[in-house]
Amino acid sequence: MSWFSKFITSSIGQKVVMSLTGLFLTLFLAVHLLGNLQLLQDDGGEAFNVYAYFMTHNPLIKTISYVLYASILLHAIQGILIWRSNKAARGTHRYAVNHVRSTERASRNMAWIGIVIFVFILLHLYQFWFQMHWGNLVYVEYDGYTHPVKDLYVLVADSYKNLGFVVFYVISMGVVGFHLWHGFWSLFQTIGLNHSKYTPLIKGIGGAYAVVVPLLFAVIPVVMYLKS
Amino acid sequence: MKLTLKIWRQGGKYNGEFVTYKLDNVNEHMSFLEMLDVLNEQLIEKREEPVAFEHDCREGICGSCSMVIDGRAHGPMQGTTTCQVHMRHYKEGDTIVIEPFRAKAFPVIRDLVVDRSAFDRIIQSGGYISVNTGQAQDANAIPIEKDQASRAFDAAACIGCGACVAACPNASAMLFTSAKVSHLALLPQGEVERKRRVLAMVAQMDAEGFGKCSNVTACEAECPKEISVSNIARLNREYLAATLAGELT
Ligand code: HEM
Ligand code: SF4
Ligand code: FES
Numbered sequence: 001m002s003w004f005s006k007f008i009t010s011s012i013g014q015k016v017v018m019s020l021t022g023l024f025l026t027l028f029l030a031v032h033l034l035g036n037l038q039l040l041q042d043d044g045g046e047a048f049n050v051y052a053y054f055m056t057h058n059p060l061i062k063t064i065s066y067v068l069y070a071s072i073l074l075h076a077i078q079g080i081l082i083w084r085s086n087k088a089a090r091g092t093h094r095y096a097v098n099h100v101r102s103t104e105r106a107s108r109n110m111a112w113i114g115i116v117i118f119v120f121i122l123l124h125l126y127q128f129w130f131q132m133h134w135g136n137l138v139y140v141e142y143d144g145y146t147h148p149v150k151d152l153y154v155l156v157a158d159s160y161k162n163l164g165f166v167v168f169y170v171i172s173m174g175v176v177g178f179h180l181w182h183g184f185w186s187l188f189q190t191i192g193l194n195h196s197k198y199t200p201l202i203k204g205i206g207g208a209y210a211v212v213v214p215l216l217f218a219v220i221p222v223v224m225y226l227k228s
Numbered sequence: 229m230k231l232t233l234k235i236w237r238q239g240g241k242y243n244g245e246f247v248t249y250k251l252d253n254v255n256e257h258m259s260f261l262e263m264l265d266v267l268n269e270q271l272i273e274k275r276e277e278p279v280a281f282e283h284d285c286r287e288g289i290c291g292s293c294s295m296v297i298d299g300r301a302h303g304p305m306q307g308t309t310t311c312q313v314h315m316r317h318y319k320e321g322d323t324i325v326i327e328p329f330r331a332k333a334f335p336v337i338r339d340l341v342v343d344r345s346a347f348d349r350i351i352q353s354g355g356y357i358s359v360n361t362g363q364a365q366d367a368n369a370i371p372i373e374k375d376q377a378s379r380a381f382d383a384a385a386c387i388g389c390g391a392c393v394a395a396c397p398n399a400s401a402m403l404f405t406s407a408k409v410s411h412l413a414l415l416p417q418g419e420v421e422r423k424r425r426v427l428a429m430v431a432q433m434d435a436e437g438f439g440k441c442s443n444v445t446a447c448e449a450e451c452p453k454e455i456s457v458s459n460i461a462r463l464n465r466e467y468l469a470a471t472l473a474g475e476l477t
Contacts, residue, residue, distance in 0.1 A: 011440040086398035089439030091332035099299035186443040192465030
């Protein structure tokens with residue numbers, strides 16, 4: 001076996017894949033959030049639609065989007081494989097009495113949480129991303145732009161008139177927050193970044209990130225529902 | 229005090245099942261293992277099979293007294309081996325559930341005794357360290373900074389008991405392996421074979437069928453020697469450095 005395949009199939013190598021793809025997804029969330037917050041501007045969707053056009057046409061962003069699709073798949077598949085082999089490593093008998101510390105709730109359930117997130121991502125992609133690329137969206141023209149752009153804003157605003165979707169998005173964001181509650185710190189530990197000075201800081205930032213980012217995401221559908 | 233014990237029995241006439249025993253003469257000064265000795269004496273008097281459990285030093289340094297007591301490896305006390313748990317922590321009428329360590333790489337031999345030789349093979353795979361032979365070296369021949377020596381010593385405090393594996397939902401041996409890799413990686417004496425050692429020990433750990441670390445940190449919470457998970461990060465670091473920066477052999 002080449003050194004690389006040895007590394008990538010080792011327990012630590014497999015976890016490094018989780019960590020790096022997880023890091024990428026975590027950073028992506030922040031960028032995605034900043035873009036989406038434009039939905040809350042009172043401009044009938046102009047800023048958001050122009051931004052959506054840019055994100056689907058800029059070659060650099062397009063390249064990054066392929067990395068994103070690959071990361072989601074790799075992270076999800078690797079995560080499930082690790083989960084399965086860990087289950088096997090526990091053996092067939094489990095303890096009659098289980099002692100679970102409250103601090104371990106998120107970390108012990110990463111795979112379940114991840115599967116829920118994966119289902120969310122599929123529905124979310126179908127609902128907006130697929131429609132943006134291949135759906136029949138109406139075009140709008142804005143002053144100062146030479147080309148018409150697709151009105152993704154209307155699709156989003158229409159979706160969030162439905163209370164069911166709003167609730168679904170809010171709950172999903174809670175689940176993402178739970179995943180990050182453990183994942184943020186964990187990704188540093190996995191690539192060996194643990195330091196008596198900086199680890200408490202990483203844990204603090206991770207906790208804040210896991211709360212604030214999903215919360216701001218969740219605010220968007222709620223506000224749009226209330227405005228509709 | 230009177231106690232009810234639910235103990236996993238496996239081997240002999242037992243097929244792998246919990247058997248309930250009543251003890252009504254438990255003294256609060258007894259250690260947990262002495263309490264089991266009393267139970268076994270009673271079983272022998274009744275011509276029943278005594279409960280098999282491992283023990284050796286009974287002073288918290290050999291790491292052989294492996295068992296899971298009410299869901300916790302080495303019992304309810306922080307930083308304490310089973311043999312150092314005393315019955316004063318229990319009260320009249322308590323029910324105590326006692327199980328063997330559970331992990332595929334630690335198969336049950338009988339009752340509470342598991343085969344932890346996978347750990348020995350991980351240690352063996354680490355191999356030798358190169359030192360000068362001849363005259364015994366002066367203890368201070370190689371200067372080592374105090375804090376660094378302490379960190380190495382903290383890692384070397386691992387007694388190889390396997391509680392970390394037992395406590396881990398993934399049955400991962402990362403805390404143990406990281407302690408063993410760390411205590412040499414932190415010292416100049418370990419420098420010569422540093423890269424070779426971490427690669428070999430991780431490969432052996434994987435081959436034994438232990439799980440992968442999800443950073444749950446249940447190991448650190450249950451470790452009787454309170455080995456820190458910062459050692460796991462060091463193991464990851466050592467492994468990455470040896471893999472990515474090490475020359476092809
Ligand atoms: C918004 C999407 C997601 C983000 C931001 C994210 C982020 C992370 C991060 C940062 C980690 C920690 C990595 C480490 O411990 O080294 C992680 C772990 C994990 N993720 Fe995700 N993840 C996402 C989606 C998913 C999905 C869709 C799945 C599975 C279907 C998944 C399954 C897992 C599993 C099983 C782990 C634990 C691996 C382990 O520690 O053994 N995640 N995730
Ligand atoms: S790290 Fe702790 S729990 Fe694991 S074998 Fe060493 S002493 Fe036991
Ligand atoms: S019997 Fe030696 S540590 Fe418990």
